Amino acid sequence: MNGAEALLETLVASGVEVCFANPGTSEMQLVSAIGNTGRMRPVLCLFEGVASGAADGYGRMADKPALTLLHVGSGFANSLANQHNARRAGSPLVNIVGDHASYHLQYDAPLTSDLPALAAWASAWTKVAESPDDLAAAGAAAVAEAQAENGRIATVVVPADHAWNAASGAAAVQPPPVPPAVADTLIAQTASRLQSGRPTVLFLGGRALREENLYRLGQIAAATGARLVCQVFPARLQRGAGRVAVERLPYFAEQATEALAGTEHLILVGAPAPVSFFAYPDKASWLAPADCEVSTLATAGDDIDSALEALVAAVGASGEPSLVTAAEAPAPEDGPLDxxxxxxxxxxxxxxxxxxxxxxxxxxxxxxxxxxxxxxxxxxxxxxxxxxxxxxxxxxxxxxxxxxxxxxxxxxxxxxxxxxxxxxxxxxxxxxxxxxxxxxxxxxxxxxxxxxxxxxxxxxxxxxxxxxxxxxxxxxxxxxxxxxxxxxxxxxxxxxxxxxxxxxxxxxxxxxxx
Amino acid sequence: MNGAEALLETLVASGVEVCFANPGTSEMQLVSAIGNTGRMRPVLCLFEGVASGAADGYGRMADKPALTLLHVGSGFANSLANQHNARRAGSPLVNIVGDHASYHLQYDAPLTSDLPALAAWASAWTKVAESPDDLAAAGAAAVAEAQAENGRIATVVVPADHAWNAASGAAAVQPPPVPPAVADTLIAQTASRLQSGRPTVLFLGGRALREENLYRLGQIAAATGARLVCQVFPARLQRGAGRVAVERLPYFAEQATEALAGTEHLILVGAPAPVSFFAYPDKASWLAPADCEVSTLATAGDDIDSALEALVAAVGASGEPSLVTAAEAPAPEDGPLDxxxxxxxxxxxxxxxxxxxxxxxxxxxxxxxxxxxxxxxxxxxxxxxxxxxxxxxxxxxxxxxxxxxxxxxxxxxxxxxxxxxxxxxxxxxxxxxxxxxxxxxxxxxxxxxxxxxxxxxxxxxxxxxxxxxxxxxxxxxxxxxxxxxxxxxxxxxxxxxxxxxxxxxxxxxxxxxx
CATH class of the missing domain: 3.40.50.970 (Thiamin diphosphate (ThDP)-binding fold, Pyr/PP domains)
Structure with missing residues (x-):
């Protein structure tokens, strides 16, 4: 068994099923190992940005990571724009990036570049494998790290010689870290803000926008009168008939400022504080009113499900949710499309x-x-x-x-x-x-x-x-x-x-x- | 005049004529300034890798830089693979990359990323402008720096507020640094290696592969019996009928090793030492024979033209060059294409x-x-x-x-x-x-x-x-x-x-x- 095979066996055992691939010469052992396992679906992409964007879409829907398989620094570079989107989405994603053999880097061959620098730009966690056995261990760690904080990017750099040299076997599967729980005191503080009678917005992102949590938020809104507003660009918003609806923050700064005008408490649940997408001359970057108190119930990486369950109890909101969407789909008349x-x-x-x-x-x-x-x-x-x-x-x-x-x-x-x-x-x-x-x-x-x-x-x-x-x-x-x-x-x-x-x-x- | 206009006026005065552009919101003042000068040809590209590759091709042929105009970290990321090719080619290239307004970065808006880290990966010289006036000065410096060492990459990061705020005017044009001259002692040493009677290869890249220098190299070959071998992937090789021909090093390591077998002196002129493109199990990374003496006459960034002129004189090679290519173009017979x-x-x-x-x-x-x-x-x-x-x-x-x-x-x-x-x-x-x-x-x-x-x-x-x-x-x-x-x-x-x-x-x- 070589390092590539040990890595692939580890990744498969860790529950990874799909690889979005755009490989080159330095990944041939990995390609071969994927072909030989029969338990990893390879999806060939003709450009690395397709691979990383696909892994993002997969991660958002599967709630577990897919792999990308990419080629040295310049190939990984092509994946970065969609890595950036995946990072902002909080998608679980594992990059497997081949590099030159460890002893070959010193020669500065034409494709050589500072791959770890690019990996660091994109990733929450990066590991350059130090041996064939370390490669399998890095794979196990990467799958766990990609599932930390409800989803993030983990990158393993694979020197070609560690892929082709002998390894002693697959590494042990690592359990993903549990998302941090929100403290009871913070739940209580948030409940009292919601019950203060002052205009309050729950500003939502991440897992707060899943159906079960929206139901809880609808209950809280019904009990407290809080508004539910989500990020301009949510990673995954579950919506439509029968679900609790949220307002979406407008894209343009002046409209967003208007939408938040009068808010006295803005409580963050799975989203950072609302800021303008771009700066503009003489327009605000910070979108909440100047005198609005902005507090965080939970970051995107926290245990949002439990926090909202506790918050429902804390505000006594066990009744029916408000803001439930009624179905409606009128047919338009014929005419030019827009x-x-x-x-x-x-x-x-x-x-x-x-x-x-x-x-x-x-x-x-x-x-x-x-x-x-x-x-x-x-x-x-x-x-x-x-x-x-x-x-x-x-x-x-x-x-x-x-x-x-x-x-x-x-x-x-x-x-x-x-x-x-x-x-x-x-x-x-x-x-x-x-x-x-x-x-x-x-x-x-x-x-x-x-x-x-x-x-x-x-x-x-x-x-x-x-x-x-x-x-x-x-x-x-x-x-x-x-x-x-x-x-x-x-x-x-x-x-x-x-x-x-x-x-x-x-x-x-x-x-x-x- | 705003910072963007001062920058554009400076770039035009510095002799830059073409901009390969894929702009976004943070570059709107720059777009407007380009449109208004009337002396910069804008070439819209639908992907940033097209812009950087086009600037590379332009730089190789024009021997002066074009601009790219790119959008924040994720846009610049898309340009990196072809920046890498341009870097290896020694192409003169100036990147103008817009970023968020300086005061907006603290809010970590969705498109925010570590743009300077990516700029450093790609560039020999990078400057994040610190004010509208600094922006124009950075532009002047970038054009000069891009022409240092016979061509390299210079990147100016443009915070949007420095583009839209008032500037006092264009900056002074900066003369490009002169490529370092090769020392007379090194010319003399190289001449004696060439005249040693031992099997010698002149290993060529960069400006050594331009017609005038190939003529000189052909003269040297005629006088000394040295072989002329070029890099596997030359940036710009002038060849064909009437020109002095060079051997091209084979791509695969074992064939390249074979091509260099028996060489006792390998003299580098505008190229790094020959190494394998990739490493392979049980194949050499270093391609020259183990006992071959490898020396450098000139790096790609040195004054190669003068060095070769001096070398011709030092070996007394003022006669006709050898290896001049005769024209020949036989017509093939019809049949399936290959x-x-x-x-x-x-x-x-x-x-x-x-x-x-x-x-x-x-x-x-x-x-x-x-x-x-x-x-x-x-x-x-x-x-x-x-x-x-x-x-x-x-x-x-x-x-x-x-x-x-x-x-x-x-x-x-x-x-x-x-x-x-x-x-x-x-x-x-x-x-x-x-x-x-x-x-x-x-x-x-x-x-x-x-x-x-x-x-x-x-x-x-x-x-x-x-x-x-x-x-x-x-x-x-x-x-x-x-x-x-x-x-x-x-x-x-x-x-x-x-x-x-x-x-x-x-x-x-x-x-x-x-």
Whole structure:
């Protein structure tokens, strides 16, 4: 048994089932070990950002890590933008990154770079294996560390010689650390804030947005009058008919400030304090009112489930929750398509327990608003703001949940960052519908250009924000990678194509001209 | 005038003419300043790796830096793989990377990350601007620093508030540092090694591979019998009919060891000592014979031109050079296409002073060998080994040299890393022919799997190395991004399509089924 085989046996024993792979020469023993175990599903990705984004989507839905298998510093570098999103999502994720043989690094061969520096940028926990046996031990530790704090990134750097030299066997499986419990005194303090009669917002993220916790939060809201507001970009929000609804903080600073105006207590549950996504001249970065008391009940890494259960008891909120969503899905009239109409049609047609991945930028918001009363579903947002996450995350979510339909809302500009992911959707027959919003521009930047006070744009300036000349043809791109594709410019066309796509397993892309 | 305008005015005054851009919200003032100068050509790229690869290709051909304009840590991260290639190429390159406003970083907003850590990974020189005026000064310094040592990477991090706040004006242009001269004693020592009568190799990279220096090296070879051998992946090799030819070190360690067997003096001129690209079990990392004396005449950052001129004089080599390439371009017979036949057809049809970008992996080598006696041309190789460099570098080279035809040899697997670059080729009407070698696999990895001794592969293992299921259709991908495309499976088809593509300005893609 070599080091690679010992590592793979350890990872499989630790419960890891899927590997999103883009390997190179230094990972050939790992590739071989994956092929030989027969108990690890390899998913080939044609770009590393697809692998990391897929592992993020998988982790959010499976609540356990998938692997990425990546190649040296420059390959790992390609994965970083979606590692960033995964980090912000609190996704459990284990990176296995091959590097040169330990004795080869001194020669500074062309592919040599400071891989540990990149690993540290992305990861909560990093280990450069020191021997073949250490490699297996690092694998066991990585799976546990990736599940610490309800999910984070653990990276193992694998020098090629440690993969190919003999190892004594698999390492012992390590239990994941238990999330820290919230102290009783903090529960009591939070209860008294909620019962103070002053305007209070529970600001929510992480596991607070799962159905059971939303039910508890709905009970608390019913008993105390607190508002429930969630992060702008939640990692996984369970919503739709029959579930307790939350307000979503607006994206733009001035609207967010307005939404929080008058709040005297802002209590954080699984989310950091609300701040502006970007700074703007003469606009606030800190979004809560200046005199609002901001306190933390639980961070994203704490035991949120138990904390909310205790809080329900502490405020005597065992009754029915408020804010339960009623089903409603009116059919729109025919006419030219836009983002809001796409949302309305989605609300009408989306099957129960769909997973929506939102990399839709300006058009994602309309779809979000209009699906509020749709069948229950999970909404996965762009947590870190690094666009190009949708197609990969849809791949990962589809593999984590093969019995659920995945709908990916994808902006044209965003899609182009990881368009290669369409091929993996086709290869894996992933049950996904990619709704490609084609408005032929980086629309958000046209808005932001004005908001930052950058002056009157000329044609040259605007050329840096538009996606025409030439027009991108996403049906042609999708077909070039083996994905069924069609184009819709009207409500009727979109409704027909969406119905067909939802009824037919496997990947589809609908290019929505908006 | 704001900081962004002061920076742009400084960069323009410093001679920078082109900006490969993929901006976001924090760069809106910079976008506006570029649009307003009218003296900086903005080239929009749909992915940051296209921008950095294009700047690399531009820098290799223009011998001066282009800009990239990139967005915060996660955007810059996407550029790193091609930054790595540019670093290994010794390309002059200036990155302008926007970050959050300086006062906004403390809030750890979703897009916040350690951008300076990534900048340090990629760059020889990095500066985080400390004020609007410091921003302009940093720009002037960056252009100079990027031209130090014959070309390197300089990165300016631009906090958004320093871009939008008032600045007092442009900064003074800074002259680039002069490359260090090689000492006379070292010239004399090298001359005596060359005249020792012992088997000697001049091992070449960087500026040693430019036509004038190759002429000098040919003179030295004629006078001393030294062999001329270049790096496996030269940044820019001027070759073809009428030029002094060099041997290219083989890629695989055992072949490279064989090529250098018997060498007693190995003299480095613009290249590091030859080492194996990867380590393999039981194969050498150091490629020169154990008893070979390895010495350095000049590093890539030294004044190589003057050193070689002095060396010619020191060995009394003012006669005609040896190794001058004779023209030869036999026409192949019709039949199924392969990589060697593509090379033969290229040799036959390639116009004078073509620029060949080689991201062709296993098929690039055949084309290289068969074009040895073609019309004179520049060959740009994958210096850092990070695949996905060809399409972007072709874009940059075409913009640097609008009067020359650019031919990009692109492997299917490699192409998919930065396939978005085709759109920029179309938008810029870049005079390029992309020859897409479609063999439906990561062919090099199938070779390496055996070479690293990873055992007998099964179907699952092989699935991680193949690009079929589904087949990629590159003509469909190209057309989806506005690039003319055709497919060739035979010598006759390829010859017809190549002739047409070379005769018609603008971007073309020929999918060569090999």
């Amino acid at each position: 983002g809001l109409l796409v949302g309305q049609l989605l609300a009408q047609h989306m099957p129960e327990d769909a997973i929506v991945v939102d990399d839709g930028a300006t058009n994602g918001l309309g779809a979000y608003l209009l699906t509020e009363r749709a069948s229950r579903h999970d909404w996965l947002a762009l947590t870190g703001g690094a666009i190009g996450q949708g197609i990969p995350a849809a791949l990962g979510a589809a593999i984590a949940c093969p019995d659920r339909k995945v709908i990916n809302l994808e902006a044209d500009g965003s899609a182009m960052y990881t368009i290669q992911g369409l091929w993996s959707l086709a290869r894996e027959k992933a049950d996904t519908v990619t709704i490609l919003f084609n408005n032929r521009s980086y629309a958000i930047l046209n808005i932001e250009l004005e908001r930052v006070g950058a002056g009157e744009p000329n044609a040259s300036t605007l050329s840096m924000l538009d996606l025409s000349n030439p027009d991108l043809d996403f049906t042609s791109l999708a077909r070039g990678m083996g994905v069924n594709a069609s184009r819709a410019a009207t409500v009727a066309e979109f409704a027909t194509q969406l119905t067909q796509a939802l009824a037919t397993p496997g990947p589809h892309l609908i290019e929505a001209m908006v | 990589g060697l036949l593509v090379g033969q057809l290229l040799a036959q049809h390639m116009p004078e002073d073509a620029i060949v970008v080689d991201d062709g992996a296993t098929n690039g080598l055949g084309a290289y060998l068969l074009t040895e006696r073609a019309s004179r041309h520049d060959w740009l190789a994958l210096t850092g080994g990070a695949i996905g460099q060809g399409i972007p570098a072709a874009l940059g080279a075409a913009i640097a040299c609008p009067d020359r035809k650019v031919i990009n040899l692109e492997a299917d697997g490699s192409a998919m890393y930065t396939i978005q670059g085709l759109w920029s080729l179309a938008r810029e009407k870049a005079d390029t022919v992309t020859i897409l070698f479609n063999n439906r696999s990561y062919a090099i990895l199938n070779i390496e799997l055996e070479r690293v001794g990873a055992g007998e592969p099964n179907a699952s293992t092989l699935s991680m190395l193949d690009l079929s299921n589904p087949d990629l259709d590159f003509t469909s991908l190209a057309r989806g991004m506005g690039v003319n495309a055709s497919r060739a499976a035979t010598v006759a088809e390829f010859a017809t399509q190549l002739t047409q593509a070379l005769a018609t300005p603008g971007p073309h893609l020929i999918e060569a089924m090999v």
